Structures are given as structure tokens and as C-alpha cells.
Amino acid sequence: KQEVTQIPAALSVPEGENLVLNCSFTDSAIYNLQWFRQDPGKGLTSLLLIQSSQREQTSGRLNASLDKSSGRSTLYIAASQPGDSATYLCATHKAAGNKLTFGGGTRVLVKP
Amino acid sequence: SAVISQKPSRDICQRGTSLTIQCQVDSQVTMMFWYRQQPGQSLTLIATANQGSEATYESGFVIDKFPISRPNLTFSTLTVSNMSPEDSSIYLCSVGLAGYEQYFGPGTRLTVT
Numbered sequence: 093k094q095e096v097t098q099i100p101a102a103l104s105v106p107e108g109e110n111l112v113l114n115c116s117f118t119d120s121a122i123y124n125l126q127w128f129r130q131d132p133g134k135g136l137t138s139l140l141l142i143q144s145s146q147r148e149q150t151s152g153r154l155n156a157s158l159d160k161s162s163g164r165s166t167l168y169i170a171a172s173q174p175g176d177s178a179t180y181l182c183a184t185h186k187a188a189g190n191k192l193t194f195g196g197g198t199r200v201l202v203k204p
Numbered sequence: 205s206a207v208i209s210q211k212p213s214r215d216i217c218q219r220g221t222s223l224t225i226q227c228q229v230d231s232q233v234t235m236m237f238w239y240r241q242q243p244g245q246s247l248t249l250i251a252t253a254n255q256g257s258e259a260t261y262e263s264g265f266v267i268d269k270f271p272i273s274r275p276n277l278t279f280s281t282l283t284v285s286n287m288s289p290e291d292s293s294i295y296l297c298s299v300g301l302a303g304y305e306q307y308f309g310p311g312t313r314l315t316v317t
Contacts, residue, residue: 136308
């Protein structure tokens with residue numbers, strides 16, 4: 093059974109600092125990995141999708157890497173802003189069309 | 205991407221009653237899912253909503269408690285039946301698109317008193 097872990101559970105940084113969010117998973121046989129953002133009491137916004145054959149994906153200030161062999165993914169957010177304050181969740185797909193298995197999330201606070 | 209709407213956005217219900225949550229997508233999709241997010245927790249899959257057939261439920265979730273309908277490729281409903289305070293959660297529907305990227309609706313915040 094896949095287990096997805098995100099450490100730390102919470103993170104506080106001053107504005108302008110780069111954010112590094114970690115995600116680890118126990119079963120490396122994943123189809124893809126997806127990073128989401130969730131604002132308090134809201135739904136999830138998809139940030140980046142990394143297919144199992146890819147090493148990284150980039151979108152603006154966001155960069156996500158994937159190392160399947162070690163069961164790790166890292167989300168980098170450059171030059172953080174107060175608007176980046178949210179909970180960030182990673183999730184893996186075991187197989188095509190299958191369910192997502194979520195990590196517990198990292199709650200980020202960017203202080204002005 | 206996909207635009208997903210849910211109704212209601214929030215509700216406060218009494219113990220023992222039922223609530224039906226609607227999920228509408230702006231395009232036809234094959235894969236649609238229902239998740240639950242309990243307070244302070246991450247997301248747990250309730251079931252996969254299959255068009256034209258019975259939903260596929262995850263371990264710990266049963267059809268009598270969470271009946272699901274999927275009459276077409278753009279719409280689904282989830283009913284939370286005989287509610288108790290432990291059912292207080294955010295309920296989210298999601299759809300799977302190309303590359304199996306999933307998109308989520310805004311969620312329905314349910315409080316059971």
C-alpha cells in the first residue's frame with residue numbers, strides 16, 4: 093500500500109526566501125506525481141504534474157523534481173511571496189486512471 | 205484543464221438527515237472521483253463514480269452511507285446519508301483528464317450538528 097509523507101507539516105519563512113517542500117513515497121512504481129495548493133476551506137488547485145518518465149517540471153516560479161528510485165519529489169518555490177501562503181499537497185497515481193494517494197500536506201506561511 | 209462546480213458550497217445539517225452534493229463539469233470526462241477531507245486531515249478517496257454503472261467504493265466506505273449517481277459524463281452526485289457529527293468534512297469531486305492529471309472542484313463544507 094502506497095504511503096505518501098510530507099515533512100515538515102508546517103513551515104514559516106520571510107518574504108523573498110526560496111521555499112523547499114518535500115514529498116516521499118514508499119512505492120516507486122508510480123504512474124505520475126501531482127502537486128496541489130489548497131487555501132483554507134477551499135478546493136485544490138493543480139500546480140504541477142510530473143510523469144514517471146520525467147525528472148522535473150517547471151511553471152513560473154515553481155519547479156518540481158522527481159526521483160522515483162529514492163521515492164522523493166521536491167517542490168521549489170522561488171522568491172516566496174505572502175500570496176504563496178497555503179497548504180501544499182503532493183499525491184501519487186499508482187496506475188493510469190487510478191486513485192490519487194495524498195500526503196498530509198505542508199502548511200506554508202510567508203511573512204511580509 | 206476543467207471547470208468544476210459543486211453545490212452547495214457549504215451546509216449545516218442535523219444528525220440523522222441526508223445531504224446530496226452535486227458536481228458539474230464543463231466538459232465530458234470519463235473519470236470522476238469523490239474525496240473526503242476531515243478537519244485538519246488530508247484527502248481520502250471515497251469512490252470512483254462510473255457512468256452508467258455502480259460506483260467503485262474504497263475500503264471503509266459503503267454504498268448505503270454514500271450513494272453516488274453518475275447519469276452522464278458531466279454530472280455526478282454524492283449523498284451523505286444518516287449523518288452524524290463524524291461526517292463533518294469537506295467533500296470534493298475531481299476529474300481525471302489527459303495524462304491522468306486530476307482537477308478538483310471547490311468543495312462542499314459540511315457541518316453536522
